[in-house]
Amino acid sequence: MQLRTKFLSLLTSLSFGISSFAVPVQRTQALQGRQDASTTKFVVAHHIVGNTFPYTIQDWADDITLAHASGIDGFALNLGPDDFQKARIADAYQAAQNSGLGFKMFLSLDMSVFPCATPDDAQALRTLVNTYVSHPNQLQFNSKAFVSTFAGESCTFGQDSVPDGWRSQFTQNPDLQGKIFFAPSFFIDPATFVDFTGVMDGDFNFNSGWPIQVTTAFAQNAEATATPADKDPSNLGIVTDSPADAVPDPTISTLENAVAAVIGDQHLALSKFIGSTDTDNQHLSGLAALSAADGGVKKGYMAAVAPWFFTHFGADSFNKNFIFLDDQHLYAKRWDSLIAQRDLFDIVEIVTWNDYGESHYVGPIKGDQPPQSRVWTDGFDHTAWLELTQYYATAYKTGSFPEVPKDKIVMWSRPHSTTAQAPDPVPQPTNFEILQDAVWAIVMTTAPASVVLSTSATNSLTFQVPAGVSKLAIPIAPGDTMSGEIQRDGQTVVSLNPSGFSFNPNPQTFNFNAFVASATAP
Numbered sequence: 001m002q003l004r005t006k007f008l009s010l011l012t013s014l015s016f017g018i019s020s021f022a023v024p025v026q027r028t029q030a031l032q033g034r035q036d037a038s039t040t041k042f043v044v045a046h047h048i049v050g051n052t053f054p055y056t057i058q059d060w061a062d063d064i065t066l067a068h069a070s071g072i073d074g075f076a077l078n079l080g081p082d083d084f085q086k087a088r089i090a091d092a093y094q095a096a097q098n099s100g101l102g103f104k105m106f107l108s109l110d111m112s113v114f115p116c117a118t119p120d121d122a123q124a125l126r127t128l129v130n131t132y133v134s135h136p137n138q139l140q141f142n143s144k145a146f147v148s149t150f151a152g153e154s155c156t157f158g159q160d161s162v163p164d165g166w167r168s169q170f171t172q173n174p175d176l177q178g179k180i181f182f183a184p185s186f187f188i189d190p191a192t193f194v195d196f197t198g199v200m201d202g203d204f205n206f207n208s209g210w211p212i213q214v215t216t217a218f219a220q221n222a223e224a225t226a227t228p229a230d231k232d233p234s235n236l237g238i239v240t241d242s243p244a245d246a247v248p249d250p251t252i253s254t255l256e257n258a259v260a261a262v263i264g265d266q267h268l269a270l271s272k273f274i275g276s277t278d279t280d281n282q283h284l285s286g287l288a289a290l291s292a293a294d295g296g297v298k299k300g301y302m303a304a305v306a307p308w309f310f311t312h313f314g315a316d317s318f319n320k321n322f323i324f325l326d327d328q329h330l331y332a333k334r335w336d337s338l339i340a341q342r343d344l345f346d347i348v349e350i351v352t353w354n355d356y357g358e359s360h361y362v363g364p365i366k367g368d369q370p371p372q373s374r375v376w377t378d379g380f381d382h383t384a385w386l387e388l389t390q391y392y393a394t395a396y397k398t399g400s401f402p403e404v405p406k407d408k409i410v411m412w413s414r415p416h417s418t419t420a421q422a423p424d425p426v427p428q429p430t431n432f433e434i435l436q437d438a439v440w441a442i443v444m445t446t447a448p449a450s451v452v453l454s455t456s457a458t459n460s461l462t463f464q465v466p467a468g469v470s471k472l473a474i475p476i477a478p479g480d481t482m483s484g485e486i487q488r489d490g491q492t493v494v495s496l497n498p499s500g501f502s503f504n505p506n507p508q509t510f511n512f513n514a515f516v517a518s519a520t521a522p
Helices: 057-069 083-099 119-130 162-171 190-196 216-225 249-268 278-293 330-340 371-377 384-398
Strands: 042-048 074-079 104-110 144-150 180-183 202-205 300-305 310-313 320-323 347-350 408-413 438-445 449-456 459-465 468-475 483-488 491-496 515-520
Touching (some): 042 104, 042 384, 057 074, 057 083, 074 083, 162 180, 180 202, 190 278, 202 278, 249 459, 278 300, 310 371, 330 384, 330 468, 384 408, 408 483, 438 449, 449 468, 459 468, 491 515
Parallel strands (some): 074 104
Antiparallel strands (some): 438 468, 449 459, 483 491
């Protein structure tokens, strides 16, 4: 069986400015007054069909039920040319219809594995797309079937150029013309979007979920050239909005300073890049130019949000061994930025539901995956991140942060130090130096509370948090564990002591995946 492989373009041709900040969403801002909530928004999750070989319709039904309960409206079905994948997407659409939840599906054609050199290759894609354009659970956007891709920027389908290939053999071919809303993820300079008139109805910025420009060299330069404003603790966006009364500024600054002390100056200089909308702005500018060249038709934009990134395949397999910067509450900060500017983003795609090989899955570990990635995913459940997803997805779609119904703690950390050594034939992942040893925590509180984070009997921090959502952290050292408590009125209302986690001083393999745990008040 063929399993999907992703090779992420780092878009080195782009210039990433270092002056744009992630947008902290403070409780003192009224979200309802900043954004128009009248436009329908969608949250979808990238589902790797290549990892679903053993799936039944019931497996799809279980995924749909869990995703829907987590605020997700549909799946982007990333698929390749294998026959089993075509069978699985048929099951996915059927399960969505059976669910009665109004859950949507759309095809995300993986052009890193689909052949795309001849007109016959395009014909096969058109036939596949036409199978579902009228399905009751197909995601419709602007009254057309929504279709996306992963890559495709090199496909000509036998024509003289990539734009001509996609135009004549796909979007404007009589088989599909007028039927689909095509928002591919082409890994190209957005300034060249203007070449794709008659092709791109919109754009999916796959890599926007991570600050991919932050390499080890970039981080060193950012630290060396950082101004006091670059290291301002307010860049951390510690407290997220909620319907409760505004929080006094001293409470926010105290929290910001406490977390900044954990992060330290070196990493604080990177805070403004985490959750930033720099690349979104570049893509939106490219779409505006394309719109002007395409008769003024408004183009759609789908942004990405991702919780993590680590892959560790050796040269004998997929030969991918690197990380993206995912510290400092990446998932929550990216959501904050998208929510603060929600009028710019038509759809948010979570990357991913089940890409275990790159460690950014939010769904349960099930189905299939490359055997190598089991080494870093076994025992590393991420579904606690879905509990955060429901909160943030609701705010994005409605324009108003929901009330926190129950006190909750979500905590995560890597299983060993970033500087640990291991007898692993695959070396440490590229850019591991930009990461730090910490436990990251998000607490959701129904009222002001004390939060105690601990990693050992001698290492604990206490934070006074307001109602709403607060982003906290504590350093961790080899041999430590993690635990957290929410206390109010002299009582412990939530206690989290996850089993199965220790910060291993002597790992046998390098594992930069996240161990994620949560606890909720009764």
